[in-house]
Amino acid sequence: MKISRSLPFRNLAGKPVRTAVLIFLTALLSLTVFGGTLMITSLRTGLRSLESRLGADIMVVPYEATTKSNLENIVLQGATGYFYMDHARYEKILSREGIGQVSAQFFLASASSGCCSLAVQIIGFDPETDFTITPWIKKSYSQTLQKYDIVVGNDLNAFVGDTLSFYGTECHVAAKLDKTGTSFDTAVFTNQETIKALIQSSIDLNMNTFRNINPEQVVSCVLINAAEGYTPEEIVNDINIHIKKVKAIQTKEMISGISDSLQGVSRIIGILILIVWILGIVILLLAFTMSVSERKKEFAVLRVIGASRKKLAGIVMQESLLICLAGSAAGILPGLLILLPFHQLIEEQLNLPFLLPNSGAILGYVIGAILASVLTGCTAAAASALRISRIDTALILRGDN
């Protein structure tokens, strides 16, 4: 029977309602801190992932793609769509000054009707020149893609070895990509040979709105990195002035909308954390002060029996420590249970790239949130602990009688 060790525990158990309220409060505190920081980090990681997936300074698309305003939808939001321009424009771009790495891409949207297994955005690249998609595919698939091989995004319900059919053409899933938290998670990637065949099949089936194109003679967009000594702005201006019927865009500008709303969301979460935090400290401070002065006499009795001032302070601190530990567990657990399984839903609701950090980092946030709530609780309790240990015992004993 080690009551001395469990006296703080017994004191808490003796006041179940007050204890429950305090635990709930600290749970709320750690939930906002943990959930909030995890949200912000996931959004940041998502944005960084998107940046590196885009991987090029400049994107050149046919002019009508920008007026139909579907460019950003396709590239950033994962909407399905396609547009084409003459291959000759690609040649013209190649001849401009300041062009470093350059590669063409091909877009095709599949429909979910009988012809195709999935309604997805299909993105084709040229393995000879590609510098954005290949390095990323390399992480999951080290061989070169053969004709009719496809690589699927992480969110798609397709697995390595599956056969998917697009416009009557069978394709073989060679690899599945790692999660990126961006619209690329719902896309399918393939080499230009395959996508040209698919485009042709869609025309043959009369399911492509571009009737009169020759897949061998078109590209959807051109990705460019600026060469040494040239800025992306210069190249964008140069192309927009000198090449007709195309529009060059800096990818940084495309995602500036996303980083703006990300900043907005981050700020809201940050303010929320701050408000809950301040509120938490004030309420905990009041609660601990009240709970201690309510038991002034009991503390005096402990002094009479031979507890030192330090011991009394220790009891108060242990009570708050117990509450904070229980509270942060009660707050972080539901945080994990909400964020881990439902991050996809959150991504869809926010319409922003959202990528959870790795488990090590999450563990770091868990520990951080526990520390934060324990620190807050102990700070709040410290004041009462100090006060109770300072008062003359005989004076407290007179208190209420």
Add this chain to the structure above:
Amino acid sequence: MILKAEKISKEFIRETKNSNRFLALQETDLTLEARSLTVLTGRSGSGKSTLLNLLAGLMLPTSGKIFLDEQELYAMPDQVLSRFRNQHIGVIPQGQTALHSLNVLENVCLPYTLRGEDAHQAEAEALLEQLDILHLKSAMPAELSGGELRRMAVARAVLRKPELLLADEPTSDLDDENTRTVFAFLRQAADQGAAVFVVTHENDAFRYADRCFRMDGGRMQEQSAD
């Protein structure tokens, strides 16, 4: 153990006619010897509890010194004094002093368990038996009557067999029979070697006492023991 109080006094800050100081206890000398029971009576507000709290090491005197054997009570740092009080001084304070989150037996064992020592349950139960509240050992303080709580406090104060036992109106809520039990109990502690000091209003108390004092307006005077 011998307790020697030399010229102790206590002043409180309080508005009075002439000044804002109030002398609750005038300079007092007192010696409490082992194997003796000393009784202090006096009107309410005369300063009895003030003196007792000073002797218990619970309230710093305004002037004077208190020695327990050779040790000066208020010269000890808090940690040492607390441990000393735990092991050598038993105090029954005025009023109710239960810890409400612990049951009766746990309350009584607290002087041991507070410092992580073995609870000495058997001894505690024997004390409860003597004080006629053993059947309440698992009850919570909220379920007890005032007199039962007093007897619980008595058991708690004597559990460690302290050499100095200070009781502040230990029988204020008790019927005659239980009052006799408690005084016989305190007398027994004195006979077994403790120095016992009891503040009380009971007239019967003189029968158990070796020495008697009376407090009047902060001034203490010895009375003949009969």
